[in-house]
Amino acid sequence: xxxxxxxxxxxxxxxxxxxxxxxxxxxxxxxxxxxxxxxxxxxxxxxxxxxxxxxxxxxxxxxxxxxxxxxxxxxxxxxxxxxxxxxxxxxxxxxxxxxxxxxxxxxxxxxxxxxxxxxxxxxxxxxxxxxxxxxxxxxxxxxxxxxxxxxxxxxxxxxxxxxxxxxxxxxxxxxxxxxxxxxxxxxxxxxxxxxxxxxxxxxxxxxxxxxxxxxxxxxxxxxxxxxxxxxxxxxxxxxxxxxxxxxx
Ligand code: SF4
Numbered sequence: 001x002x003x004x005x006x007x008x009x010x011x012x013x014x015x016x017x018x019x020x021x022x023x024x025x026x027x028x029x030x031x032x033x034x035x036x037x038x039x040x041x042x043x044x045x046x047x048x049x050x051x052x053x054x055x056x057x058x059x060x061x062x063x064x065x066x067x068x069x070x071x072x073x074x075x076x077x078x079x080x081x082x083x084x085x086x087x088x089x090x091x092x093x094x095x096x097x098x099x100x101x102x103x104x105x106x107x108x109x110x111x112x113x114x115x116x117x118x119x120x121x122x123x124x125x126x127x128x129x130x131x132x133x134x135x136x137x138x139x140x141x142x143x144x145x146x147x148x149x150x151x152x153x154x155x156x157x158x159x160x161x162x163x164x165x166x167x168x169x170x171x172x173x174x175x176x177x178x179x180x181x182x183x184x185x186x187x188x189x190x191x192x193x194x195x196x197x198x199x200x201x202x203x204x205x206x207x208x209x210x211x212x213x214x215x216x217x218x219x220x221x222x223x224x225x226x227x228x229x230x231x232x233x234x235x236x237x238x239x240x241x242x243x244x245x246x247x248x
Contacts, residue, residue: 009178016043017182017189018247024190030217033192034085037078040183044144047175055171058149066131067154068146072110072118073125073199074229074239076184077222079140080197081213083127084206086138096207102126103204107227110198115230118198120161126200140199141183145176188241189248191219196229196239 005013023036048056087099103126110118127134133143148154148167157163188194193216202223206212216222229239 005174005178009174012047012175013178013182013185014246015182016040016179017186020183020186021189021247024186024192033217034078034081034213037183037187038082038138040186041082041141041144043179043183044141044176047179048147048172051175052171055169058169059147059172060149060151061147062151064131065151065154066124066128067151067158068148069125069128069131069133069143070122070158072115072229073140073142074196075140075142075199075202076187076241077193077195077197077202077212077216078187080199080202080206081216081222083135083138083140083199083203084213086135087203087207090135099126100204100207103200103207106200107198107204110201110230111226113230115232116161118230122158122161123200126203141180145173145180147172147176184241185244185246189243189245191243192216193220193222194241194243195221196241197223197227198229202227 020036020040023040024033027033027036087096091099106123106126109121109123113121125133127139133139147169149169150165150167153165153167157165157167184194202212205223205227212222231239
């Protein structure tokens, strides 16, 4: 599928994507659709666990780092709705109120800015608490996919606002990317929202309007334009997952 995938990663993409699409199509109760995708997120753990031991030995990520939680996070709508469900189930009323206030401030700060400008803001994710993820079990796919072999390089990249230093781990990165693409492509092929949103902005919308989930189950755009991830200059169509028919 992807020219840079190994045959094994390609096979993972095909197998996971076909299985997720089949489950989405078979699910009759709209209330169960997000559970299908939340359950598909376990594929990230399986892909990671089956990566070569030598590659896993170079992973430098540790609990309490949080460096990669200071850059913009691009997500599809289902990831926001899964996170919102988790928050509504696990956060106290006071924690929820504080989160909504942080998400509103985040949204105001990033609206109208380019991706590069958003990166330079170095805003912590609204869900980062004491340098740890407060929704770890329900975190977005980009967060599940990212692993680094050099924490100092991550900090330098964050400081400079550019990914000048390569921190990706061959043998891990491709597998995680294959899982992410498989799930997102299956979502698009099932007819659900494939637009990329800014996580913090869309989370604010999801926590303040129950209509987002309704629109998503009806296969409409879940969030307003103001929550979209900033497009790259000259490519206003970037950040949209389109149904390509890989798994039909
Ligand atoms: S959702 Fe969690 S892991 Fe992802 S950027 Fe936010 S705090 Fe970090």
